[in-house]
Amino acid sequence: MSQEFERILDRCLTEIQSGEATLESCLEAHSAYAQALAPLLSLAAHSHSLLSPDSPRPEFKRAAIIRISNTLKSRKQTAKPTRKRRSRIHWPVLRPAYATIALILCVALLGSGFGVLRASADSLPGDRLYGVKRASERIQLVASLSQSNDAALLVAFANERLSEVEQLLALERFDDLEMALSGLDSNLESLSELDQLPADYEPGSITRLEEKLEKHLKVLNQVLEQVPASAQPAIQKAIERSSHSQEVINQVKSDDHPSNAAPGQQKNEEEGNKPEDPPGRGKGRDKEKPEKTEKPK
Amino acid sequence: MSENESQLISDVVLIDRAKHGDQQAFGVLYERYIDQIFRYVRARVDNVQTAEDLTESVFLRSFEAIGSYQDKGLRYSAYLYQVARNQVIDHYRQAEDSVSIELAEHRAAMSESIDGEIILKEQALSLRAAMERLPEEYREIIRIRVLMELSTAEAAEWMGRSEGAIRVLLHRALKALKREVRQK
Numbered sequence: 001m002s003q004e005f006e007r008i009l010d011r012c013l014t015e016i017q018s019g020e021a022t023l024e025s026c027l028e029a030h031s032a033y034a035q036a037l038a039p040l041l042s043l044a045a046h047s048h049s050l051l052s053p054d055s056p057r058p059e060f061k062r063a064a065i066i067r068i069s070n071t072l073k074s075r076k077q078t079a080k081p082t083r084k085r086r087s088r089i090h091w092p093v094l095r096p097a098y099a100t101i102a103l104i105l106c107v108a109l110l111g112s113g114f115g116v117l118r119a120s121a122d123s124l125p126g127d128r129l130y131g132v133k134r135a136s137e138r139i140q141l142v143a144s145l146s147q148s149n150d151a152a153l154l155v156a157f158a159n160e161r162l163s164e165v166e167q168l169l170a171l172e173r174f175d176d177l178e179m180a181l182s183g184l185d186s187n188l189e190s191l192s193e194l195d196q197l198p199a200d201y202e203p204g205s206i207t208r209l210e211e212k213l214e215k216h217l218k219v220l221n222q223v224l225e226q227v228p229a230s231a232q233p234a235i236q237k238a239i240e241r242s243s244h245s246q247e248v249i250n251q252v253k254s255d256d257h258p259s260n261a262a263p264g265q266q267k268n269e270e271e272g273n274k275p276e277d278p279p280g281r282g283k284g285r286d287k288e289k290p291e292k293t294e295k296p297k
Numbered sequence: 298m299s300e301n302e303s304q305l306i307s308d309v310v311l312i313d314r315a316k317h318g319d320q321q322a323f324g325v326l327y328e329r330y331i332d333q334i335f336r337y338v339r340a341r342v343d344n345v346q347t348a349e350d351l352t353e354s355v356f357l358r359s360f361e362a363i364g365s366y367q368d369k370g371l372r373y374s375a376y377l378y379q380v381a382r383n384q385v386i387d388h389y390r391q392a393e394d395s396v397s398i399e400l401a402e403h404r405a406a407m408s409e410s411i412d413g414e415i416i417l418k419e420q421a422l423s424l425r426a427a428m429e430r431l432p433e434e435y436r437e438i439i440r441i442r443v444l445m446e447l448s449t450a451e452a453a454e455w456m457g458r459s460e461g462a463i464r465v466l467l468h469r470a471l472k473a474l475k476r477e478v479r480q481k
Contacts, residue, residue, distance in 0.1 A: 005468070006464040006467075007464060009468055009471075010467060013442070013443070014449065017446045040472065043471060043474060043475055043478065044471060046424070047424060047428075047439065047443055047444065047474070048444055050417065050421040050424055051428075051444050052445075052446075053335075053336040053339035053340040053444060053445070054345075055332050056331060056332060056336075056352065057345075064349070065327050065331075065356075068353065068356055072323070072360055072361065075361070
């Protein structure tokens with residue numbers, strides 16, 4: 001009897017909570033237990049309506065995961081490497097291999113450089129390693145051998161700048177926003193200056209970037225109303241920068257830019273290139289560039 | 298990882314990815330359980346700011362220790378619940394007077410409310426007081442099963458009991474609460 005009652009009480013509570021049943025329908029379905037069920041189910045409903053805890057604030061949820069993620073990253077970076085157990089191999093065995101050991105040492109030294117690079121990947125404007133991060137991006141662009149790769153890198157870097165903006169907003173580091181947004185601006189400028197985007201270049205990535213930027217502009221405008229007066233000039237400047245970046249994206253998307261030519265169309269144009277055109281230079285270079293938008297000061 | 302994809306991935310897979318440093322996996326686990334854990338902490342702490350601090354600390358500690366997490370076939374929320382429970386206990390241990398401070402804040406807020414709200418808040422306060430007089434395991438089952446509306450199966454995983462034991466506990470807890478409310 002008791003076990004049966006407990007099962008019914010539990011089932012009724014579940015069904016009422018999920019909206020599949022009401023208190024009345026439950027009591028009707030289990031009329032033999034109605035007298036004992038009614039006060040307990042009413043009390044449960046009353047307790048839920050009065051004491052049910054709130055859900056977390058969306059701002060808290062957004063900011064907390066960024067703080068958690070940054071803390072995890074910084075702790076990972078500062079974690080000391082575990083001491084390796086001393087090798088049990090006898091030195092005489094390795095003697096003929098001194099040259100190999102020297103080589104390994106060189107690789108290890110280079111590796112520490114890569115470690116710094118990797119650590120800098122998560123840095124934000126204003127952080128100590130941020131300069132390393134931006135320098136490594138410049139090196140990647142210099143080392144890039146094709147315009148196709150240049151374009152992909154520039155879009156990836158622009159996306160990274162927007163992600164930095166998002167993190168800085170969550171951390172309320174408004175003064176550092178300017179650096180991230182000017183970087184975004186310069187990435188987009190460089191993208192618009194490319195002679196041609198490759199035929200296999202995914203046009204959707206520019207649209208996604210544009211959507212992301214639009215979202216950030218909205219957030220910045222909301223933030224502007226909430227921040228103290230001392231932080232407002234930095235946000236204002238960031239909004240101007242973002243607006244300028246939007247104009248540059250429009251320029252990239254404009255009909256004048258060779259990237260918008262369909263693959264076949266581009267091929268035909270290339271076939272029409274004059275023989276005296278220098279090799280490796282696209283026809284787009286002959287075209288007059290669309291007028292540049294004025295950069296905010 | 299799209300939202301639909303992330304919903305389909307089990308906790309075990311996500312934890313494995315997180316152990317290998319996949320930041321996205323941490324994000325999905327966080328999104329999956331932040332509401333539940335916050336609401337549990339909030340049910341035990343009156344102050345929103347304290348609840349937020351404790352919840353953040355629960356996730357930070359749990360993610361830091363993810364390397365040593367051992368899968369026992371339970372939802373990850375059961376593990377987060379244990380961490381949250383310990384965090385709340387530590388919080389009250391460290392600041393023994395915080396309960397009275399929080400109750401004082403609660404009463405101050407009440408005095409600023411309009412009549413209808415006062416009645417509701419008084420009812421809530423008296424219900425809360427009745428709950429406070431119950432044994433801890435009764436309070437816990439009411440929080441989890443009634444206030445947070447967790448399923449019997451999930452409540453069983455969180456509290457480390459069988460579903461049958463959870464049903465018994467719920468019945469006894471509601472009967473005891475009814476007695477306390479009537480006595481008042």
